[in-house]
Structures are given as structure tokens and as C-alpha cells.
Amino acid sequence: MALKKKRASRSLAHGRPPVLQKPKSISRKATKSLINSIHVLEKRKAQAVTKGNVAEVAKIDAEITALGGIEKYQQASLQGQRTDRGGDSSKVLMEWLKPIYPALKAAADGPVRMLEVGALSTTNECSSSGLFSMERIDLNSQGDGILQQDFMERPLPKDMSERRCWARQHASKDTGVSEKPLASADEKLDEFIPSLFLVLPAPCVTNSRYTDEPTLEAIMNSLGYVQTRSKTTQKLVYYLWTRKNTIPGRGETFTKKEIRSGSSRNNFAIVLRVPPG
Incomplete structure (x- = not known):
């Protein structure tokens, strides 16, 4: 009669469900690249919305989704707030x-x-x-x-x-x-x-x-x-x-006016309009 093979003993841990893993840390380089990419895409999307280009908006939304969307963007932002990366602002x-x-x-x-x-x-x-x-x-x-x-x-x-x-x-x-x-x-x-x-x-x-x-x-x-x-x-x-002024006057209007020239400049702007009346 053939001998039965002895089954190897299994540890208690072997039968436990997998431990919940923390999200993997994103490298500094990857964090910066992701944040910059989404910023650029959001700027392109705003331009497409202004022009009424529905197809372009949909295309850009798909690109943002492919990068992980807002969830991935915020994960990258949180990485930047870690103590070993300077801490929160x-x-x-x-x-x-x-x-x-x-x-x-x-x-x-x-x-x-x-x-x-x-x-x-x-x-x-x-x-x-x-x-x-x-x-x-x-x-x-x-x-x-x-x-x-x-x-x-x-x-x-x-x-x-x-x-x-x-x-x-x-x-x-x-x-x-x-x-x-x-x-x-x-x-x-x-x-x-x-x-x-x-x-x-x-x-x-x-x-x-x-x-x-x-x-x-x-x-x-x-x-x-x-x-x-x-x-x-x-x-x-x-x-x-x-x-300091709890009841300011009507204020001023600030438009998108070029201050610096050059192809390396970004287009960040703050536009402030005084409401009528």
C-alpha cells in the first residue's frame, strides 16, 4: 500500500485575509509631474469650455481620467504635505x-x-x-x-x-x-x-x-x-x-492686463469686476 505524503504544516497567518495595504508613496518627481499635467489639462479645458468646443472638453476629461482624476491629484497633493516633504502649508x-x-x-x-x-x-x-x-x-x-x-x-x-x-x-x-x-x-x-x-x-x-x-x-x-x-x-x-476696512468702498476693477512679456511666462491671472449698481 502506498504511503500517504505528509502535508506540510501551515501557519495561522497563512489563512488570514490580506492586511489592508496603505497607498504606495508617490515619488517627488512623479508627484510634480502629475500635478503639473493636470494643471495644464485643466487650463486647456477652461479654454475649450470658453470656445464651446464640446468634443475637446470630452477629450481632455478623458485624459484627466486616464491620469487618475481628482483623486490621484489630491493624493499627490497630500504626499507634498508629508513631514519629510516640507509639511503642510x-x-x-x-x-x-x-x-x-x-x-x-x-x-x-x-x-x-x-x-x-x-x-x-x-x-x-x-x-x-x-x-x-x-x-x-x-x-x-x-x-x-x-x-x-x-x-x-x-x-x-x-x-x-x-x-x-x-x-x-x-x-x-x-x-x-x-x-x-x-x-x-x-x-x-x-x-x-x-x-x-x-x-x-x-x-x-x-x-x-x-x-x-x-x-x-x-x-x-x-x-x-x-x-x-x-x-x-x-x-x-x-x-x-x-x-482693516470693514466696509470698503466700491473698489476697483482689475482686468487681464499683461505685466511681463515672454514665451516662458504662465497665464495665471486674477480678474476683479465691480458689480453694477
């Missing part, structure tokens, strides 16, 4: 706000409200600080705690209490922060609130045909904001704008 804001941490904690009306536009994470520096009542929105929310919403379709604030919030979008220059003693925490906060923390790719300001720093400052001044601090790196520009 709100680190700059939190460093600038250190002088008023005590006033933020002692605010009479409770935590200062922060609206984060284009939010990617609920665990960044401003969220984990415990200093703010956070509200996060994005056109394509990728996680719990981030509302899927278009900022331009948000209802206007009903009263001044709703206006007292911060918003962040996402050679160094430092204009400083006033350190003079004030009577109360709220008075100290009034020096900086309401404010806007704005982050843009550096070429939007340093290499655009239509936008430079004086133009951006003129636009913000027309809206009642003054520049409190700024910082420029190789990749990004950071600005902190404080609202």
Missing part, C-alpha cells in the same frame, strides 16, 4: 501667529472660527492646534470632516460674528507683527482678525504675464486688506492679509 501660518496664541486662547467669544478652503486633511497644524473652531471645505472632498462645497456658492455671513474667521487657501520677506501691549485679548485679536491666509504656487506671482506682487497687493487693498506677513520659497508664496 499651515505650519507657516501657525509660526506667524505665535505672538497671539494667548489672545486666541482667551478670546471672549470662544474659539476663533477658521474656514479652510481647499482642505486636504483634518490633521494639519491649524487643525491640531486646538486654537480654532474649524470648518473645512473642498470642491471634491476626500475624507470625513471636509465638506464638499464650492466656496463661491457659500451664503454671505449674516452678521459680524460670522465674519470673524480666518481662511486659508492651499528670498523671504517678513514685515513683523506688532508687540505693543493691549487692554484685552479681544483688542489684540482685532489687530489680525478677520484675516486671510493665502498660499499660491510661486510662479503665479513670480512668473505670470498678468500677476505680480504689486498687482496682488493692489487687488487685496481694494478689498480692504493689508499685507501683514509674506514669505516666498522656490515652490510657494505665503501671504497673511488682515482686513
